[in-house]
Structures are given as C-alpha cells and as structure tokens.
Amino acid sequence: EADIYQTPRYLVIGTGKKITLECSQTMGHDKMYWYQQDPGMELHLIHYSYGVNSTEKGDLSSESTVSRIRTEHFPLTLESARPSHTSQYLCAISDRNTDTQYFGPGTRLTVL
Amino acid sequence: LAKITQPISMDSYEGQEVNITCSHNNIATNDYITWYQQFPSQGPRFIIQGYKTKVTNEVASLFIPADRKSSTLSLPRVSLSDTAVYYCLVGDGGNNNAGNMLTFGGGTRLMVKP
Numbered sequence: 001e002a003d004i005y006q007t008p009r010y011l012v013i014g015t016g017k018k019i020t021l022e023c024s025q026t027m028g029h030d031k032m033y034w035y036q037q038d039p040g041m042e043l044h045l046i047h048y049s050y051g052v053n054s055t056e057k058g059d060l061s062s063e064s065t066v067s068r069i070r071t072e073h074f075p076l077t078l079e080s081a082r083p084s085h086t087s088q089y090l091c092a093i094s095d096r097n098t099d100t101q102y103f104g105p106g107t108r109l110t111v112l
Numbered sequence: 113l114a115k116i117t118q119p120i121s122m123d124s125y126e127g128q129e130v131n132i133t134c135s136h137n138n139i140a141t142n143d144y145i146t147w148y149q150q151f152p153s154q155g156p157r158f159i160i161q162g163y164k165t166k167v168t169n170e171v172a173s174l175f176i177p178a179d180r181k182s183s184t185l186s187l188p189r190v191s192l193s194d195t196a197v198y199y200c201l202v203g204d205g206g207n208n209n210a211g212n213m214l215t216f217g218g219g220t221r222l223m224v225k226p
Contacts, residue, residue, distance in 0.1 A: 035216075043199070090155050103148075103157070
C-alpha cells in the first residue's frame with residue numbers, strides 16, 4: 001500500500017474563510033484524486049491529476065480548486081467556505097503497476 | 113461511465129459467508145472491477161480487484177461471470193469487525209495515459225450480528 005497523508009484530519013471553521021486541505025504521498029505516484037463524501041453517502045470524484053501541472057474536474061461539480069506543482073502534493077483549496085461545503089474530503093492515489101486506488105484517512109470539514 | 117447498482121444494506125451473523133452482488137451493465141472492455149471496504153470516518157480500503165472469472169486473496173473472493181455485467185464479492189466467515197460499507201467500483205484499468213476514472217456505487221452497508 002501507499003503512504004498517503006492528509007492534514008488536517010478535522011477542521012471546523014466559519015463561513016467565508018479560505019482553507020487549504022493538504023494531501024501528500026511519498027511514493028512518487030503520478031495519479032492523484034480528491035473525493036467528497038457526505039455522511040452516510042457515496043463518494044464523488046471532484047478533482048484528479050495525472051501528474052505535475054495536470055488537473056481536471058471530476059464528475060461532481062465543486063467550488064474547490066486544486067494544484068499539482070509537485071508530484072508529492074495535491075492540495076485542495078476553498079476560497080470562501082460555506083456551510084454547504086461541510087463534508088469529508090478523501091485523497092487517493094493510483095498505484096502505477098496495478099492502478100488500484102489507495103485512500104488517505106480523509107479530512108472532515110465542518111463550516112459553521 | 114458505468115452505472116453501478118448494489119444492495120443498500122445486508123445483515124449477516126458471525127461465521128456466515130456473505131455474498132454481495134454488484135451490477136454494472138455497461139462495463140467497458142478496459143474496465144476492472146474493484147471492491148473497497150470503508151469504516152466510519154476512514155478512507156476506503158482496497159479489498160480485491162478482478163477483470164474476469166474468479167480472483168481470491170487472503171480476505172475475499174471475487175466472482176465475475178463471462179459477460180462481466182455483474183460481480184459478487186464473497187466474504188468467508190464474517191466477524192463483527194467486518195461490519196462496514198462495501199463499495200463496488202468499475203473503471204479503466206489505467207493502461208493508458210488518460211488516468212484511472214472510477215465510478216463508485218452507492219455502497220452496501222453490511223451489518224454483522226453476534
């Protein structure tokens with residue numbers, strides 16, 4: 001399995017704040033993903049990246065943005081958080097040999 | 113993208129074998145079938161992946177019929193700790209440079225009772 005780190009694990013913030021959720025991996029995988037999951041609901045892909053300087057939107061529209069300046073990092077940013085952004089955000093990578101996706105522990109975001 | 117359908121929930125008892133079936137009628141030629149397990153407040157954990165016929169590892173078996181329009185995850189002798197949500201995913205095996213797009217189903221909530 002791959003080592004995937006997400007910080008923070010939990011975040012409670014007020015409306016209008018700018019936040020960045022961090023995702024990092026140590027194995028040099030090219031493919032990284034962000035999923036959004038509301039409590040008790042299914043996962044939805046919101047962003048993905050094939051490598052440095054490559055980012056694409058997923059099948060669920062999101063007001064967040066991502067960047068991929070370095071292979072190891074794939075941060076997700078909300079410029080102005082709103083209560084509707086309250087959710088769990090999961091980062092994943094694809095193993096280059098098997099293309100199996102491995103997930104990080106997630107960040108549970110609550111916007112008041 | 114493939115449309116995924118799986119039961120919303122299932123109940124079982126400790127020691128029983130559990131079979132969860134997933135339908136993916138419009139699976140593409142290059143798509144693999146992958147199953148994940150997710151506990152509350154954690155990220156999904158890979159269980160097993162297959163393309164056709166039968167795949168077995170130390171935790172589960174995956175049965176895929178010839179038409180590949182469905183798949184069945186088999187968990188032998190479940191325990192209380194197997195209570196979780198199980199996701200069936202279908203997606204490109206990634207044998208190209210276009211990334212690995214996966215479609216998540218709604219998940220099956222398995223409750224294992226003592």
